[in-house]
Amino acid sequence: MTSMLQIALDAMGGDSAPVPEVEGALMAARDLGVKVLLAGRPERLQVALQEAGWTTEPIEILPASEVVAMDETATRAVRTKRDSSLRVGLEALKQGRAVGFVSAGNTGAVVAAATLWLGTIPGIARPALATVLPTLNGRGTLLLDIGANADCKPAMLDQFAVMGATYAERILGVARPQVGLLSIGEESVKGNELTRETHALLRQHAAHRPFDFVGNVEGKDVYAGVVDVIVCDGFTGNVVLKVSEGLATTLLTLLQQAFGSAAGARDALSGLQQVRARFDYAEYGGAPLLGIRQPVIIGHGRSTPQAICNAIRVARDAHLRHLNHQIAADPAVVAMLQTPHRNGATASIPSLA
């Protein structure tokens, strides 16, 4: 038991906290060979643990008296709530008690707190939130940034490409990742100012990098699986993710209505549910915040217990496969450390909006 890996969980973060968090923690403690440190209000967590049928699973409560709300600004959350479940959980990671941290809370607050309290990997200006999207060919595509940075500079996207490729190689097992830049036309001149400048930067660095920059990809390519990694600014990435969530729900609801009265409806609906689960971010959840010194994983606010458990697995695997060390040791990242930052990717904490 003494050598069991410990993962810290912000038990008060999600929309329905702490119930899905506690249930997901119990799943993880049973199935993943980890001990879960639940940061939050002790009385509330004791009740939730009892209701979830806790007996001997390796769980420990880290008392935290405050909770960061979903609509709270990151600045306020980070500056004023010194005893929040977010802070206490991250502190366990910083002190080395935990090897990873998971939160389904306020994304902006988690990003700001992780950047401020844990710091970015030397050479990396800003962390980026990444998620693997399901694709037609079954390979999956890593999309980043999906919401850590609403306003980006070309050099930031250049770094996201490096971190995304390292993730694809180390965690997803892709030998030499194919990286694309999300734009609105395949030609390098198509897109907005940000993508045009980023395209030039990625092209310029391509020869020295352990991945292939394939150029621009379009929205229609995201779910086709034409590349392993797609890079974009956090505003666009977040819109892509949430439009997808909404469209999948709408399409599948319409189909459910269409099948309701059809012969063989039961088989059709069962197929529908299987496909739905693959596209439901609240189900498969667990987005790594790449570029932070230690593993930080952010889940959807509506994370189910299964999604919390999945996010804990992602944190564990990031630790076991030395993801953060791999990013830090990446020659491209080391090179960034040795050259002054240009194009605005200065190493600083994000604007706390």
Added chain:
Amino acid sequence: MTSMLQIALDAMGGDSAPVPEVEGALMAARDLGVKVLLAGRPERLQVALQEAGWTTEPIEILPASEVVAMDETATRAVRTKRDSSLRVGLEALKQGRAVGFVSAGNTGAVVAAATLWLGTIPGIARPALATVLPTLNGRGTLLLDIGANADCKPAMLDQFAVMGATYAERILGVARPQVGLLSIGEESVKGNELTRETHALLRQHAAHRPFDFVGNVEGKDVYAGVVDVIVCDGFTGNVVLKVSEGLATTLLTLLQQAFGSAAGARDALSGLQQVRARFDYAEYGGAPLLGIRQPVIIGHGRSTPQAICNAIRVARDAHLRHLNHQIAADPAVVAMLQTPHRNGATASIPSLA
């Protein structure tokens, strides 16, 4: 016959031109009570018309010797190809021979050419491309800009809101449209610089406008039908549209595979096809370029004959319902004309990338 409305069609624009264009023109000439003026290479169009079984439908060829390619830069297309099907078709509109123009060609070139040769409505800095997306509740949501302007300023988005609301009211029949700003969080402070500034501008103008600005909406709201009009920059809008196209294809293909062997597969697949058609931009096509002095409608490069016919209907209806005059007469647009442009929405032709 003399008073029959005439619509000019760029018959050489789309990916498979001129076949879908010619077939769509014949459908429109038969069903919509319009005469279609086909701009393009006369020999090629004669052959296509014969192959499509043309007999007495009101069709006329406008000879044009050049074609703007899909990957051509807008600058080059507009500056050098003076006898392109795009130019000749737009000229018929400008001269009053046609009451509307349709192209399934190079979007950037159509936008640039329409802006340069027809001009924007006085007070409007830049045109915006709009499309009605299907929603769960069946009302539909108008999304703009979906690709006319990759880089936008707050005042441009403010104008898009006004034009979108006029379209929703005049063409879609919505009494007092609800308008939302696409962002990555419902609170006004959430989003990127552009959305935060645009939010403030829309809020500031809200009291004097014939629509309700409901604030930020998120990606998940796009297909939920929570508002009538959603405003965004053309980069984001184009990504939304193309991600949707790709995701719908991927989801429906996966379902098709899942149903292939199921009992009642035939019924399920038929339901699937119905839903697919509603979400296939190449099928329902026909995006109005709002803010130009006369009706210009842009179709998907992969437009089917049905989509071309639909786009011709959109052009006809824009004329019959005085859409462009309504936008020009909108008090908010008139007010823009009387106050100097701020925040970068200067009346000029778009950067021709």
